[in-house]
Amino acid sequence: MTQRRSVILDLCVQAEFHTLLLLSLYLLFAGHNQPGGGFAGGLVASCAFGLRYVAGGSSALSRSISIPATTFLGVGMLFAILTGCVSLLTGHEFLESAIFSADLMVLGTVKTSSVLFFDIGVYLVVLGMSLLLLQQLGGADGTDPDEVQP
């Protein structure tokens, strides 16, 4: 699979990769008011990396991202849980949300909720999950299952 690389596909993927990542971030941040959210965002980002895999195989995938996928998982979980714990520390219930409005000058006023951080955690976990799936089942670790085929 890795030998037959098409230049056109490669280029398309390059272009689309970043578009998809941007889209995923949009979904993440817009989710509270529009369809979307951390899940959908994370999944779109996963699709971006999936495309990389389809185009370039597992080596391209590991080149495009240097942090181990497990770290995404761990950090994502930590993010989500700590969001809950913060409210616990401030004397509220676990996972209790607070609404912020921030004046970002040029971009105008943004009203958002603390659960955004929670959603970022979700995003990271979903991303880490799909990366790990692609790396493992796709055989990126030198334990290529093809070698055991008779």
Next chain:
Amino acid sequence: MSVLLVLPIVLPLLAAALAIIAYNHRTLQRIVAVGALIAVVADSVFLLLAVERDGVQSVQMGGWPAPLGITLVVDMFSALMLVISMVTVLSVLIYAIGQPGVDQDQPVFHPVYLVMTAGVALSFTTGDLFNLFVAYEITLAASYVLITLGGRREQIRSGMTYIIINLLASTLFVVGIAWVYAATGTVNMADLAVKIAQLPSGTQTALSMFLLVVFGIKAAIFPLFFWLPDSYPTARMPVTAVFAGLLTKVGVYSIIRTQTLLFPQHRPSTILLVCAGLTMVIGVLGAIAQNDMKRILSFHIVSQIGYMILGLGLFSVAGVAGTVFFIFHQIPVKTALFLATGLVEQSTGSTALSKVGGMIRRTPLVAALFLLAALSLAGIPPLSGFVGKLGIIQAGLSAGEYAIIGVSLVVSLLTLFSMIKIWNGVFLGTAEDPTLRLAASEGETRLATPLLMRGATVALVGVTLAIALFAGTLFDLSERAAQGLLDPSAYIEKVLG
């Protein structure tokens, strides 16, 4: 106070996240895991004390009032389950750290084990039906990983059986939740308790039966238990031990919780008693037919589940109290038995009755530990199993259920029989496999089991002895738990406010 309820779930999860980040740092993982579980044990003891003093505790996740948000509720039953299962989980973790090879080549062991702990804790504390499903999935997903850890061929085969059947159960659970929601429009259990009572009686019974089947698969009652004896024995010993001690009890817990809380008007006494009898008998006959320690003990898990269902099926305070006490004793005892079996396996390399023998002369400590736990399982006084069985027997006889109590007494005898079969085969006599005997006499180093493994087993057997010693106090608590279960008004009031 609300922090106490959240910590048993959040602490292991936080620790798991850290352990994932520290993916290849074994020492760090161990420190984090042990630290978190010690904290959880302490927390659950405090929780038990709080419940003992102030009654049912509850907390609304995110601060949203009851039917909207997810509620965590801890009543006496939950608190008791939480304490004993966390103690057991901690001991097994220490045992696993001690056992060469369990966490060495497996960086995922610690995070997954911690997640399983959180799942178990959440199953015991959640007051929301859908969240219970999530708790189950956390526990199960972790258990799928643990049971196939190592990826040996027979593990994969039996793990497949385990996973497929549990996946079916999970799917059915979702279907059940959908129907419950269809009929009531809510998933909060306290809210459901109020709303289900208004449904037509046939629908109530159908829902109650459906949930019974769903949880019955997890609890391994007849005729839904077949997956258990096939899948448990193949995992690594600490994993088998903690599964044996805990996971089926989570199913039993859910049966008890849903049948008493959600369906107070429809008590399927007859069905439960028949199931209980068949579970006991078929389980113990299965145990008698086996010739391997692990398989014998696995069938006993099933058989003992029968006693728990029997006590519940009486639907009296005495019966349910007996069941609560019985579960409380069963979790550490069963685990300790498997841990002792693991010690035998560690020093001889086998658990087949035909291959091992004369262990009493080689490792008298292991023999003593096994004997204590086995006799407790068989309900021999003054060990903890006797008190539990006595409670159930008294409740059954005073309710006039002579037949089922007669069956349970016969099963007791058969349990003793198969325990003695293990004892005769493994600890007495001589090893019949000459190669094994040779290995044992030459490689003396192999006989010495790591200190942590022995220590953890001793601790757990110590816990069962302590249960026997303080049986009076514990039975008192069990009775209060039973009262709370059979009259859930305090629970409902606490949640709905």
Next chain:
Amino acid sequence: MFVLILAFGCVAAVLPVLAARIGRRVFYVAAAVPAAACIWGIWAYGQISDSGPLIEQAAWVPQLGLTLGLRFDGFAFLMLSLVAGIGVLVFLYAGSYFHTEPIIGRFAATLLLFSGSMVGLVLADNLLALFLFWELTSITSYLLISIEDEKTAARSGAMQALLITGMGGLAMLGGFVLLGEAAGTYSMAELLARPPSGSVVNFALVLVLIGAFTKSAQVPFHSWLPRAMNAPTPVSSYLHSATMVTAGVYLVARFTPAFADYSVWRPLVISFGLASMLIGAYRSLRQHDLKLLLAYGTISQLGLMMLLFGVGTRESIFAGCTLLLAHGIFKAALFMLVGIIDHQSKTRDLRKLDRLGAQWPVVAAAAGVVAASMAGIPPLFGFLAKEEALGALGETGFAWGVPVLIGVVIGSSFTVAYSARFVWGAFGPRPVSMIPNQDSVRSEAVGQQVPKPSKIFLAPVFVLAVLTLLFGLVPSLINPVITRAYASLVGVRAEHHLALWHGFTQALALSAVAIGAGFALFWWRLRVEKLQDEMPKVPSAQRGYDRTVKGLLEGADAVTGFVQHGSLPIYLGVILLTMIVLPGIPLLRDGVMPDLWFADSPMQVVVGLIMIVCACAAAVARRRFAAVLLVGAVGYGMAALFVIQGAPDLAITQLLIETLGVGVFVLAFRHLPADFVRSKFRRSQGAQIAIALLAGVFVFLFTLFAIGARTEPSISGEYLDKAHSQAGGNNVVNVIVVDFRGFDTMGEIVVLAVAVLGVAALVRAKRSPAEVEP
């Protein structure tokens, strides 16, 4: 009293450690504990003569009536002195019996534990506490029989003893609980003072008696006792003759005064007792192993005791107490003698032992004394007991009194015969001729060069021999103890007392008849043996036990093989059928149909039809990837349905997940062959289709009825109200997912993380060398 019982346990705990240091002297240390118990008993005996019984209580699980109530009265003293007194002697004896075997630490500890449990048993007043000690004696007995664990016979004999007594114990527990619930108390003293009534009590008594019969080795539960003789002799002497086996008799003795008049009591106790007495003695006459001879003799004697207590008249209870004590003394001594013979000559087969008496005249004399006591020959203690027994049975006043009396006289004559056989077999010349084909056994004679046992080894036997002689000659020495024991059972002081000479009574005549007949039997022993050999074989209890165990094992295999088939499709089928049948039946009872319309929109029909077709095609697809893609198509159809239903979030997620899912499917299946293994149409396929159809119908109906049952609106209205105002979001579904029910989502990402970690672990797992080439 607790301190006393605990002392046994505590000392037992240190014995194994001690044994490693001081070897067999550990037995002398252990002997100190029962000795202390003896001294305490005598002190306490003085206390209770002034006031009532000593009572101690300790709550354990009071909710279940499980208090450790102890009560020390006259009968308890009788039993305690038997248990502790013989205990001291047995420990001293064991000190000579064993040498440097590695098991002695374990042995001494277990024996002491047994001793403590037995003390607890005779002191217990609470029925459940009694049961506790009862089971402990069973367990310790098991451990002691199997102490020489390399012998197969020891292991299986121990198991048999445990199973039979354990069975009885559990029946007894059931009986105790029934009694306790009926009476409202588990205190034996209160129960006996106010026995409950009702049919359930009779049932309970039967259960209690099963316990007593198994423990006291009554026919047909006796088979474990001969096999328990595989234990070292100190155990046989202590547990299986003098103390533990009398526990059943003890229980009957305690219960009789209150329950003798219940309809089941006398018929059961008397018939089992008499049968055991006769069958035990009869079988004893055929044994060649001295230990087995005594074991069957024990069964017989226990039968007589059972009978005496069961009759329940005042005289018979008195006689029972006397026999209990007398039997403990002479039987313990006899077993110790066998142990000495076995130990010195390495055999206990009376066909091999030749003229041992000529070498050990003093030992033979002592043996003669205790055996004569067993036979009931004056002026020994055993004679007194038998005299009392015959006297009591002669004046019961019941219609069945005479046949029972005749039975007992016959049994007594057997007893005389086997006693004589014992002495003759052990110390006399080898038997001249027996059954012809057994000559091979007799080829080697033992007896000429047997080393003499040491004095200290013999001392316990002599002590007991002297006692049996002393109590026989001077009954007034022991009379107060027996009278007190009797009084505490019946509640009245005894009107008569033990005496060697009561005058020319019916009992004396019967005794003479029994002795005469016994010696006649012994004289013509060859003919008797031949006669016994020609008798038709009756099914033996041992064979019954073997059959039961074999049947149990085979039954277990059959049942397990039938239900535990090991096949996943069968398991799944059973689960699915249960899922359909259990809820299905009540569901059909009063299902409510909801308002129905065909479809929400035409698009729904189109998409739905496509999904159905794809799903069915996936079910019959032959090519693997086709099936995967068809299931994927169903997933995309779901996304479309979600859009129609008004769930854009779900649609997006479903779309993305399905894409990822198909990818994962393809990655995982890429190495598998393209086609499924083609399977022929089997019978099982019909079942599969049937279950699938049933499941579909079930789900369909349940869904309709569940929706039809709804009476109230769902709680979702509040989400719509609060999403913006309190949670700051407009997308209500997202707000629920991350805020209202954010906790679910936390769980969900944990599941994802764990699952994918598992994937990593599996794919990376090394393969053991054996598995590379499957």
Next chain:
Amino acid sequence: MSFFSALIVAVLFSVGVYLLLQRTLSRIILGLALMAHSANLLLMVVGGRAGKAPILGAFGPEDSVADPLPQALALTAIVISFGVISFLLAIAYRSWVLTQDDEVEDDVEDARIAQLGEAEMRRWWSRPK
């Protein structure tokens, strides 16, 4: 209640059950996937009548709005079943690596006892009365 949506749920469930009862692991997994689809769809269906998406501002006061709670539950259920089925796929993969086979084997120890049991049953029946 729309008859047709209940029908889709039931058919998916039924086909899923059929596939689940096969011996080929990959078909079993596909069956489980179909059953999961059926269950998730059912969660959606029990919310009641189809309606406008529950996004504030996207529907008017007269519009009927779809029930948001079952949607949220279905969302969670979908993701969870995806995660778990992925793991099962890894098992299938591993199983294929180890055995080069796609069959679900019977339990060896159970089969042994089943044979013993059958032999004993036969002996019982053939035993002369």
